[in-house]
Amino acid sequence: AQTVTQSQPEMSVQEAETVTLSCTYDTSESDYYLFWYKQPPSRQMILVIRQEAYKQQNATENRFSVNFQKAAKSFSLKISDSQLGDAAMYFCAYRSAGNTDKLIFGTGTRLQVFP
């Protein structure tokens, strides 16, 4: 069975600085997808960025980028130029490439952004 681990329950960053959130996962599959979701206090889970395991190039979406290390089964999220609106819970999630939408989530990292 696949598992996702987020070892940082809380992180903090100064506005305009850079922060990296860690995620490791365990799987025996070779093809899969990885995601970072953001959940602000409003509760709505928002997709931040995705990575296909077959792609070697790290995904980037504006100020958000990932460091995907397939062999190490590591998938960290880097947030550059942090903004107050980035404060939220961040969840790392795994999806098999098969015929299922099932997402396996980590326990989350609470990010605080200080002005």
Next chain:
Amino acid sequence: DAGVTQSPTHLIKTRGQQVTLRCSPISGHKSVSWYQQVLGQGPQFIFQYYEKEERGRGNFPDRFSARQFPNYSSELNVNALLLGDSALYLCASSYLYEQYFGPGTRLTVT
């Protein structure tokens, strides 16, 4: 375009009662998944429905059931509610391999 919608927003039930939660996917999305998020934890997968057929089931008791309608909306039913069923219930619809979540239904069992 409207995102995933869920109703009701909040719900308070008593132990032993039954509850029905509703979800409307993004237009054009044929797959709907349900997740339970207990406070302080990540969401746990309950069900996936695609084209009205169950495609996946998580490790939840038979008190949990779901169905999908011809318009791809979905209902999640929970019977014989327990205090431990208190949680945020999230619905997600998917396109290809990306899932988009609704705002959730907060269920409190007293």
